[in-house]
Amino acid sequence: MKATTNERAVEVKGLTKSFGNHLALGGIDFIVEPGKTLAIFGPNGAGKTTLIKILASIMKPTAGEVFINGLDLNHNAEDIRSQIGIVSHQTFLYGNLTAYENLLFYCRMYDVADFKQRILQVVSMVGMQYRLHDRIGTLSRGMQQRLSIARCLLHKPSIVLLDEPETGLDQQATSMLWGALREDGAKKRTIIFTSHSLERGLNACDDLIILNRGKIAHRQPSMDLGLAGLKKAYQNCTGAGDENPE
Amino acid sequence: MKTLNKALVIAWKDILSETRTKEIISSVLIFAILVIVIFNFAFSGSQQTMISLAPGILWVTFAFAGVLSLNRAFIQEKDDDCLEGLMVCPVSRETIYLGKMLGSLFFMLFIEAIVLPVFALLFNVNVISLPLITITVLTTIGFVAVGTLFSALAVNTKAREMVLPILFFPIVTPIIISAVSASGLALGGESWGSITYWLGIIAAFDVIFLVVSYLVFSFVIEE
Numbered sequence: 001m002k003a004t005t006n007e008r009a010v011e012v013k014g015l016t017k018s019f020g021n022h023l024a025l026g027g028i029d030f031i032v033e034p035g036k037t038l039a040i041f042g043p044n045g046a047g048k049t050t051l052i053k054i055l056a057s058i059m060k061p062t063a064g065e066v067f068i069n070g071l072d073l074n075h076n077a078e079d080i081r082s083q084i085g086i087v088s089h090q091t092f093l094y095g096n097l098t099a100y101e102n103l104l105f106y107c108r109m110y111d112v113a114d115f116k117q118r119i120l121q122v123v124s125m126v127g128m129q130y131r132l133h134d135r136i137g138t139l140s141r142g143m144q145q146r147l148s149i150a151r152c153l154l155h156k157p158s159i160v161l162l163d164e165p166e167t168g169l170d171q172q173a174t175s176m177l178w179g180a181l182r183e184d185g186a187k188k189r190t191i192i193f194t195s196h197s198l199e200r201g202l203n204a205c206d207d208l209i210i211l212n213r214g215k216i217a218h219r220q221p222s223m224d225l226g227l228a229g230l231k232k233a234y235q236n237c238t239g240a241g242d243e244n245p246e
Numbered sequence: 247m248k249t250l251n252k253a254l255v256i257a258w259k260d261i262l263s264e265t266r267t268k269e270i271i272s273s274v275l276i277f278a279i280l281v282i283v284i285f286n287f288a289f290s291g292s293q294q295t296m297i298s299l300a301p302g303i304l305w306v307t308f309a310f311a312g313v314l315s316l317n318r319a320f321i322q323e324k325d326d327d328c329l330e331g332l333m334v335c336p337v338s339r340e341t342i343y344l345g346k347m348l349g350s351l352f353f354m355l356f357i358e359a360i361v362l363p364v365f366a367l368l369f370n371v372n373v374i375s376l377p378l379i380t381i382t383v384l385t386t387i388g389f390v391a392v393g394t395l396f397s398a399l400a401v402n403t404k405a406r407e408m409v410l411p412i413l414f415f416p417i418v419t420p421i422i423i424s425a426v427s428a429s430g431l432a433l434g435g436e437s438w439g440s441i442t443y444w445l446g447i448i449a450a451f452d453v454i455f456l457v458v459s460y461l462v463f464s465f466v467i468e469e
Binding site: 078105 | 256258262263266267327332336468
């Protein structure tokens, strides 16, 4: 995970976040090179979602610095937001509006040029072109999650943040998710994702970190670690002797 | 200009969503008309008495209806888990405030445009006049400026329906007093000159609370 400053897609230095007396993140440091995929593993409450929310500028850190594509998140949040896409537990889609209206809304917010064509392109990527004019509230959780991926890709972000993106997706849709994220556009995307599935996470990433109680307990390039090794490292880091990560 | 464009996009989204559910318009409209009907039964008297009571009744109705409407401003974002979706868009927090405020302003003005003729009919007073419409629009801007901020604050609390009125009414009391006084003068057929004093207070309230709410909104929404 080493890179020179101008090669870094994401650089996090001493990132700390506390909620009252509770320390959610305690001095996190990591670097992600452009085009690389970083997986973040950890048990519930480890700080994964908090980290993603800070990177997405939804939440402000208590201390520390975040640089996205060389821009300081504290001073360039709006510019940074135009360069990132996020898929979360929540779909960020309005239940009363149709899929098309939702995507149109986000196209306008992100100043997407040629939006009609782009909407058709992204819904085709996620296989939802036949439900484009249905209200979100009438779609299944998995379908909504597919549209959430389409929403995330609308503005061709160079960095994608995924917080347990496979929520509600079946096997086929999970494969489609990674395909869509990697195939859309000529340039390879930088991806940071959290997952509870060690196997799927390991297959998708270049580098990985294991978070525990707000701190990085383990970091390693994925190629240096098999699934058995990752499971062992996970259990050592989290003390989850009786926990069975997938 | 970009801020206004994006704010209008957010307002468009809220209006489009409301056209599907009609949650705000139908419930608030029914509430406002019921209040007017109840007051109409409760008070009777000469035309002069009605003119002196009408401003108070009108603004009590608008104030309570306004709280109901403003309560919904962020509930849809919360219910659909979309507030964070807005927050990751490449716009400032202030733009989100402006967009939500414009949406709420549209709903309030729409409701008032229907309620005013009903009020005129039941109380037999001439409320469809330029001075009264000016007072109504200016006061509603102040209402919505404060209400949108407090609605964002209240939406994360458990007793949000209670929290908003408790925060909202003490702050908007000066503008309600000014609106009642100005409306009384307008209904009494007074000239623009005598209303200007109260209009000045209402306009000052609008400017102060629009600027303050616009500036502090990011703190409210982020933590």
